[in-house]
Amino acid sequence: MHSFCCHMGGQEEVELCAGLRRLKQEHGPLREQKQRLFEQAQAIVGDKEEQNWKERLHALRESVQAFVNELDPHSEREEGVLFPMMAQYIGRTSGPIAVMEYEHDQAKQRLASFLEKTAELPETVDRDSAAALANVVIDAYHILAEHFMKEENVLFPMAERLLSDEEKETLTKKISQI
Template identity: 85%
Template sequence: MMDLCCHMGGQEEVKLCAGLERLKQEHGPLRELKQRMFELAQEIVGDEEERNWKERLLVLRESVQALVTELDPHSEREEGVLFPMMAQYIGRTFGPIAVMEYEHDQAKQRLASFLTKTAELPETVDRESAAALANEVIEAYHILAEHFMKEENVLFPMAERLLSDEEKEELAEKIGQI
């Protein structure tokens, strides 16, 4: 049955070790925070009539900060532990690790830019400025949505196949310390 699935282009389900499973499970709460942030940003971009742009940007800012607070340690577990372990096998300059690090950087840059630009908002904010700021958040959302999918469907299964049992234990131990 498995062979049939694979020949038809399906992907074999891979049971992940404890460390990889933890990283995958962390995506759930991050997705919820990311979704809330995205919805707030979309409301700002899509609203033609509203006038309280500053208040709405401050609410969005709180949502972005909540995501970043949870996202940073997750990223550190990946960048500081998983990626270097995998890089021993597949390198870091090109390929999956390079892509994952690039996507981390792109999402973080957009979120940081939004937070910097909204740290001291003027008393009045016009619709165009509010929409431009919210669009940075929307771009970060899209990067992270695709990124999580790639990790869950490609990177984590690849790591499960590449890493030795000892490395998997080390992975779980090290990410537990972050």
């Protein structure tokens, strides 16, 4: 079994099993989509002159909905399969799994709030309202950016070390069914 830290205090590279590799690879396209959301939202927040806030919020809403449609199955693979498997070893009420679930909830809550608040926009939307709504998406972006980093650098390597070969096969099979 590999030691987690090297002599310099850094983490050594851990080769992930197929299931964990898939979860990590799913972060790539999600990260790209998330970046585009962030840029769209930042453009709304930073624009002092624009008048068609409603149209821009609708465009951002469509992007957020597409992102959520991709994020939800990924989250389900983690919450429904990986987290319970890891919780057998490290618990679920505190520690890494509790943090991961909390961050999932926080990001999902913000995205759902944005979608709810933009479902029925008034005919005219002022700049401050548009910026406030866009900032909800920016908050979700920051939560998920840090969250993906924690999963890739801490949680997935930890799972690779904790789970047995049989559990890793089960993980791979179960996540491929979602």
